[in-house]
Amino acid sequence: MERAIHGVFLLLGLITVGCVLLITVYLVISGIPAIRKIGVGRFLFGTVWASTAAEPQYGILPFILTSVYGTAGAIVIGVPIGFFTAVYLAKAASPRVRQVMEGAVSLLSGIPSVVYGLVGMLVLVPGIRRLFGVPDGASLLAAIIVLAVMILPSIIKVSMTALEAVPREYEDASLALGATPVETWFRVSVPAARSGIAAAVVLGVGRAIGEAMAVMMVAGNAPNMPGLFQSVRFLTTAVASEMSYSSGLQQQALFSIALVLFLFIMLINATLNFFLKRNKEG
Amino acid sequence: MKKLISALLVGALMAALLVGCSKTPSTVTTDGSTSMEKVIGALAESYETKTGTSVTYNPTGSGTGIKAVSEGRCDIGLSSRALKSEEEASGLTGTVLAYDGIAIIVHPDNPVEDLDLETIAKIYTGEITNWKDVGGNDAEIVLIGREAGSGTRDGFESITGTKDACKYRQELTSTGDVITTVAQNPDAIGYASLASVKDSVKALKVGGVTPSEQTVKDGSYVVQRPFVLVTQTGKALSDAAQKFFDYALSAEARDTISAAGVVAAN
Numbered sequence: 116m117e118r119a120i121h122g123v124f125l126l127l128g129l130i131t132v133g134c135v136l137l138i139t140v141y142l143v144i145s146g147i148p149a150i151r152k153i154g155v156g157r158f159l160f161g162t163v164w165a166s167t168a169a170e171p172q173y174g175i176l177p178f179i180l181t182s183v184y185g186t187a188g189a190i191v192i193g194v195p196i197g198f199f200t201a202v203y204l205a206k207a208a209s210p211r212v213r214q215v216m217e218g219a220v221s222l223l224s225g226i227p228s229v230v231y232g233l234v235g236m237l238v239l240v241p242g243i244r245r246l247f248g249v250p251d252g253a254s255l256l257a258a259i260i261v262l263a264v265m266i267l268p269s270i271i272k273v274s275m276t277a278l279e280a281v282p283r284e285y286e287d288a289s290l291a292l293g294a295t296p297v298e299t300w301f302r303v304s305v306p307a308a309r310s311g312i313a314a315a316v317v318l319g320v321g322r323a324i325g326e327a328m329a330v331m332m333v334a335g336n337a338p339n340m341p342g343l344f345q346s347v348r349f350l351t352t353a354v355a356s357e358m359s360y361s362s363g364l365q366q367q368a369l370f371s372i373a374l375v376l377f378l379f380i381m382l383i384n385a386t387l388n389f390f391l392k393r394n395k396e397g
Numbered sequence: 398m399k400k401l402i403s404a405l406l407v408g409a410l411m412a413a414l415l416v417g418c419s420k421t422p423s424t425v426t427t428d429g430s431t432s433m434e435k436v437i438g439a440l441a442e443s444y445e446t447k448t449g450t451s452v453t454y455n456p457t458g459s460g461t462g463i464k465a466v467s468e469g470r471c472d473i474g475l476s477s478r479a480l481k482s483e484e485e486a487s488g489l490t491g492t493v494l495a496y497d498g499i500a501i502i503v504h505p506d507n508p509v510e511d512l513d514l515e516t517i518a519k520i521y522t523g524e525i526t527n528w529k530d531v532g533g534n535d536a537e538i539v540l541i542g543r544e545a546g547s548g549t550r551d552g553f554e555s556i557t558g559t560k561d562a563c564k565y566r567q568e569l570t571s572t573g574d575v576i577t578t579v580a581q582n583p584d585a586i587g588y589a590s591l592a593s594v595k596d597s598v599k600a601l602k603v604g605g606v607t608p609s610e611q612t613v614k615d616g617s618y619v620v621q622r623p624f625v626l627v628t629q630t631g632k633a634l635s636d637a638a639q640k641f642f643d644y645a646l647s648a649e650a651r652d653t654i655s656a657a658g659v660v661a662a663n
Contacts, residue, residue, distance in 0.1 A: 167545040168561035241581050250537040250584055251566050332574070335567040336544065346566050356544040356570045359431070359458030365546065366460075 139377075146374030149173070149367035158371065164338035164348075166357060166365040173368045175375065177340050181255065181347040182379070185330070186323040188259035189266055193323075194316055196263075197270030201315075204271070205278035206300050224268030232332030235261045240333055247344065253335035255347045261329050266319035273318055277311020278304055314390040321383045325376075327351035350376045425641045428455040429462015429475030430548050432572065432590045433624050436495060436657040437475060440645050443653045447644075450637050459548040463489065466627050472638035474627030477548030478555075491625040494645055495659040498591035498613035499553050499620045500600040502576065504583040509533040511602040514619055518557040520586065523564035528584065540566045541578050541587035552622030553588045588620075592658025614660045624659060 150158050153173045161174020200220075204213050235257060244252035281304045289299040305312070327349070335346025336356050348356070354369050354376070361369055427437055434456050441452035457465070459476040466474030467489055480491040501517060503509060509532055512520070519525045520538055529535045542565040543550035549572065554560045569575050572589045579587040580597035587598075591608050594600050600608050603620055612618035626642065628634060634642060644650055646663050654661040 165545075165561060167551075236577070237581070244582065251539040251582060253567050253578070331570065336570070337565045337568050346568075348568075356568065357546050359461055359546070359570070361546050362460045362464065 142370065142374045142377050145367065145370040147371075149364060149371040150374075152364065153368065153371075158368075159375070162340060164353070166361070166368065171364065173364075175350070175353065175372055177338050178348055178350045178353045178372065179375070181334075181341040182324055182350045182376075184341045185255060185258050185262060185334075185347070185349060186320055188255070189262035189323045190316065190320060192259065193263035193266045193270060193319060197267045197315070197319070198274055198312065200267075201271045201274035201278060201312075202300055202305065205275045206304060207296070220268050220271050223264070224272070228265065228326060228329040229332075231261050231265055232329035235329060235333040243344075249344045251335070251346065253333055253346055254344045255334065255341050256343050257333040258330045258347070258349070261333055262323045262326060265326060265329060266322050269318045269322055270315045273315035274308070274312045277308035277315065280311065281307040310390050310393045314387055317383060317387045317390060321380060321387065324379055324383065325351060327355045331355055350379070423450055423637055425450060425452045425473065425635075425638045426455070426471040427452060427462075427473045427475055428457055428465040428471035429627070430459040430477035430624070431456045432477040432497065432548055432593075433475045435592055436624060436654055436659050439653045439657040440641075440650060443650070444641055444644055448640070450641065452641055458546070459551075460546055463627055466629060469629075472628075472634060473642060476625040476627050477622060478551045479623055479625060480627065485630075488630045490628050490630045492628070492642075492646065493623045493662040494626050495624045495654050495661050496613055496621050497552075497624055497659045498608045498610075498618055499549060499556070499588050499622060500591045500594045500608045501603060501620065502579050502587050502589055502594060502598040502600055504579060504581075504585060505597070505599045506583050507533055507599065509601065511605055513604040514557060517603070518559050521557065521559045521563045534584075536584040539582055539585040540564060541575055541582075541585050542568055543572075543575065543588075544568045544570050548622070549588065549590060553620065556620050556622065590658075610655060610658070610660055623662070 158173055158175060159179070160176050161172060162176050163172040163174045164177060165172045200216075204216055208216065239257050239260060240252035242252065243249065243254065243257055285303050285307055286299050289303040290296070294302065330349050331352040334349065334352060336348050336352055337346040338348045338353070339345045341347050350372055354373050357365065358369055427441075434454065437452075437454045441454060445451050454475075455465075455471065459478055462471070462474040463476055463480070463484060465471045467487060474489075476491065477497065480489060485491070501512065507528070509528065512531060516525065516531055520531070521540060521542075525531060526538055527535065528538055540563065542553075542563055545568070547570075554563060567578060569578060572593045575587045575589050576593065576595060576598055579585045591600070591613065602608070603618060606612050606618045608618050608620070613621050626645065628642070633639070648663065651661040651663070
């Protein structure tokens with residue numbers, strides 16, 4: 116009996132591993148041909164994407180840069196807000212405030228991305244248009260703001276966990292030596308939790324770079340080189356927006372974009388593992 | 398032994414799952430153009446009430462639909478553009494079911510009422526960038542379009558002769574998105590299937606002709622495209638599929654097709 120259950124669990128575990136392997140192998144197999152046909156340089160560093168033109172061009176540099184800029188922008192806005200919220204909730208907030216705010220954060224993480232997109236499309240995009248006097252509000256800026264809000268929950272939750280794991284004695288010692296609470300948080304607690312906080316940021320990066328739906332609804336999706344008020348297309352949305360009608364080399368190229376995105380995500384995961392491992396050791 | 402039994406059980410469960418996927422012979426599967434949702438939905442409903450045969454529709458897009466039928470994954474593929482010659486050469490046949498007018502839409506507050514095809518082309522290629530040049534307000538024109546590969550985009554660009562030359566500000570992935578976006582931006586212009594246009598936007602006249610079923614049918618409204626049923630050349634459809642195919646092209650289905658906002662071909 117024991118052995119049978121063990122076997123079942125192993126099988127279930129293998130399903131997960133099998134899915135990862137299947138996806139990886141499939142992406143590599145279907146992503147490589149287009150890259151070889153187009154040429155690595157022209158694919159990765161080409162600045163023009165015109166997949167259905169008479170003479171198609173498949174340059175994905177605009178998408179790569181947009182994804183990098185968009186994610187960076189979301190981090191620049193989201194990390195300070197998320198980090199200070201986490202410090203406040205973990206260290207300073209009264210139990211009632213904390214309960215309410217933690218509930219709100221959990222709710223925020225549970226909102227489906229299409230709802231973020233919808234609100235962004237109906238409120239944020241017209242808002243940006245009026246506020247900045249640009250002809251159209253669907254832009255990199257709109258995407259950055261939506262992404263910044265979307266990554267808040269992961270940053271806050273993971274940072275909080277890290278901050279709460281700091282041994283009470285460290286803080287007591289600091290307070291006993293005459294440091295104020297604020298000094299204690301930022302000089303003792305935060306440094307002690309830094310690898311956990313770094314992991315939170317990396318997690319946020321992962322979430323931001325992989326988001327498609329919400330971004331597709333607010334970014335405009337024209338394959339331009341990124342500019343703050345330009346209509347832009349991310350790596351994710353490049354795949355999502357053209358997949359349904361694509362054929363031939365265009366479709367293969369979309370798989371190649373997915374492969375590039377996959378490599379980015381793997382890189383981020385490796386970074387995350389690095390921080391989490393260091394967290395465990397330190 | 399127990400291990401073996403559990404493995405067998407899991408195997409049986411998986412087999413049961415697979416059985417659930419296989420299609421029953423009395424349904425007709427269609428797959429393709431999202432623009433054809435309304436017309437296929439109406440046809441499927443009336444056909445189902447009439448015969449009891451159910452017709453499924455998978456809104457994936459013209460390209461995917463054509464691929465699905467060539468791979469035998471569905472009975473009838475739906476395409477909102479005429480088949481390309483290479484697709485016909487690969488063993489597919491297209492039968493025109495209906496014609497769909499593409500409306501050129503602007504915000505209801507926009508004073509512009511009428512543009513000719515040439516002006517529309519100039520606007521979309523970026524030659525005209527301000528509404529005041531075509532009799533509107535002094536504001537930059539915001540071009541809203543569909544994503545590459547969309548049947549509506551293909552239809553619009555081939556009709557206006559702006560293939561690969563459109564300077565889109567936004568490329569959206571559905572007709573609804575285009576309408577919503579245009580309804581929100583007073584300086585936007587977009588295009589969408591005539592059947593889907595709502596009161597939240599204003600459909601422009603093209604060369605003095607108001608887009609309507611009448612003008613699409615008599616050909617005086619020039620921005621229009623075919624809705625095509627795609628089948629494999631020389632390969633007989635299943636009995637149920639052939640009957641539905643015949644029904645869709647019959648005079649009987651004409652009213653249903655018109656009610657869906659497009660013009661029946663037969």
